Amino acid sequence: MSIWTSLEPVSATVDAGAAVTVRLRLRNTGDVVDEYRVVPVGDPALWVRVEPASVKLYPGSTGTVELQFAPPRSPDATAGPNPFGVQIVPTERPEAAVVVEGNLTVTPFTEMRAELVPPVVKGRFRGRPVLAVDNLGNVKLTASVTGVESSDQLGFDIHPSNVQIEPGRAAFVRSTVRPQAVTWFGRKETRPFQLAVQRSGTEPLPVDGTYVQRSVLPHWILATFSILLALAIVFVILWFTRAPTVQSLATEKAANPSASALPSPTETESKSPSASSSPSSSPAKEEKEEEKPPGGGGGGDKKPEADEQEAPARKGPTNVGTLVNRKSNKCLSSQTGEDGTQLVIEACKSKDAGQKWTVNRDGSVVSQKRCMDVAWGSHDNLTKIQVANCSDHVAQDFDFNGQGEIVAVDSGKCLDVLNGGTADGTPVVLFVCGNGQGNQTFDFSGVLPDGA
Numbered sequence: 001m002s003i004w005t006s007l008e009p010v011s012a013t014v015d016a017g018a019a020v021t022v023r024l025r026l027r028n029t030g031d032v033v034d035e036y037r038v039v040p041v042g043d044p045a046l047w048v049r050v051e052p053a054s055v056k057l058y059p060g061s062t063g064t065v066e067l068q069f070a071p072p073r074s075p076d077a078t079a080g081p082n083p084f085g086v087q088i089v090p091t092e093r094p095e096a097a098v099v100v101e102g103n104l105t106v107t108p109f110t111e112m113r114a115e116l117v118p119p120v121v122k123g124r125f126r127g128r129p130v131l132a133v134d135n136l137g138n139v140k141l142t143a144s145v146t147g148v149e150s151s152d153q154l155g156f157d158i159h160p161s162n163v164q165i166e167p168g169r170a171a172f173v174r175s176t177v178r179p180q181a182v183t184w185f186g187r188k189e190t191r192p193f194q195l196a197v198q199r200s201g202t203e204p205l206p207v208d209g210t211y212v213q214r215s216v217l218p219h220w221i222l223a224t225f226s227i228l229l230a231l232a233i234v235f236v237i238l239w240f241t242r243a244p245t246v247q248s249l250a251t252e253k254a255a256n257p258s259a260s261a262l263p264s265p266t267e268t269e270s271k272s273p274s275a276s277s278s279p280s281s282s283p284a285k286e287e288k289e290e291e292k293p294p295g296g297g298g299g300g301d302k303k304p305e306a307d308e309q310e311a312p313a314r315k316g317p318t319n320v321g322t323l324v325n326r327k328s329n330k331c332l333s334s335q336t337g338e339d340g341t342q343l344v345i346e347a348c349k350s351k352d353a354g355q356k357w358t359v360n361r362d363g364s365v366v367s368q369k370r371c372m373d374v375a376w377g378s379h380d381n382l383t384k385i386q387v388a389n390c391s392d393h394v395a396q397d398f399d400f401n402g403q404g405e406i407v408a409v410d411s412g413k414c415l416d417v418l419n420g421g422t423a424d425g426t427p428v429v430l431f432v433c434g435n436g437q438g439n440q441t442f443d444f445s446g447v448l449p450d451g452a
Helices: 043-047 219-241 250-255 265-271 278-291 298-310
Strands: 003-008 011-015 020-028 034-041 048-051 054-057 062-069 080-090 098-107 112-117 120-123 130-135 141-148 154-159 162-165 170-179 189-199 205-213 323-325 331-333 344-346 357-359 365-367 370-374 385-388 398-400 406-408 414-417 426-431 442-444
Touching: 003 080, 003 098, 011 020, 020 034, 020 054, 020 080, 020 098, 034 043, 034 048, 034 062, 043 048, 043 080, 054 062, 112 189, 112 205, 130 141, 130 162, 130 189, 141 154, 141 170, 154 189, 162 170, 170 189, 170 205, 385 426
Parallel strands: 011 098, 120 205
Antiparallel strands: 003 020, 020 062, 034 054, 034 080, 048 062, 080 098, 112 130, 130 170, 141 162, 141 189, 154 170, 189 205, 323 331, 323 442, 331 344, 344 426, 357 365, 365 370, 370 385, 398 406, 406 414, 414 426
8 A cells, every 4th residue: 555544533523504624634655656536435425525636645745635524404414423434546556545434423403394284274063184294303303293272162183193203204194173163154264273293392383274164054044044934924924814705605506496496397398399409410519529639538639748748858967977188088087096096097988987077066076986186285286186085175176167177276276197198097286277288178078067
């Protein structure tokens, strides 16, 4: 070996986001002039700056190279000892390269971020927000989650209530917000609340949210019921104050018994000549009978109307059908229909239950008893579109505009076939509307309901 090395110091400690300098001393113990390249190796090599990157030494001379380590304040800078090496490669004899080893200790730090998705939830009996907790530190995070509401009008169910998160990872806490009292009538009420994330020995990190409580019965129902009740009272009053007069004719008939008596002989004799005229009138009756339509009697011409009523009514348009992507001419499919299944496009199949969609007036789009859903209620581009258990979540509210686009009401963004793909199994995601491509437009084979 034609070189002598010394690392000063061999072990160093640095805070994430700060910097520390380690010096490497080199001496050419050979008998020729040589140039030495300095190459850091190991995980800390990503954070080191070498100055200079190479040094040229005469025989017996000494040089110094500075290694400045600056680990970032992020989960990538793992807390604790991080061994590293410095490879010194002679230009004249590369096979005689040597490695000097050292150790860099990164001090631990904790940092977290919490976000409520969505920040506003609506419902009559409950709301289901999701709390996303990110560990931005370089050590494992252990924290508890609690619900806070100042007026004691809301209750909370949180699962899990305690989380452990590795550095650089995130945990999702599902929560249910329930009102203490149900509102049957009236307008919706806004109730602010907080979900607090707390680490041991630190102040809790509050995350603000809002629960909009809707009344069970819309406010217009009470007004409609009041009007109907008033009309019913008026009808009853008119019925009893202006009752129709009913007069029987039985007394008049009893007072005139001669009307039902048998005719006298003289009357019989006077009427007998009319019997002789009956032969002459019979031809006229036969002509009238011939003029009657077939079917016997006046009821005969009503029979076709009865037949028309008995004929089965034709089926009207339905709000169930397939959603065909205009660019690929393939159908939107919920595949197995399980909760959380990604929507994709597939070749259209008439008997495929995953390609049948029901578009409802309330904005929900249902396939296999599960609703189209924006994952986690996110507004970000490329968020996956899935089917999930149906709820009052605004992430399951969609609008069909006149261009054939399916718009998520919460974010105002459109369903988009990823990268304009046309192959079976291409996923469908959320993306900004109006890219001018057919991968955001769909044709519905059914009839859209009013308001959809």
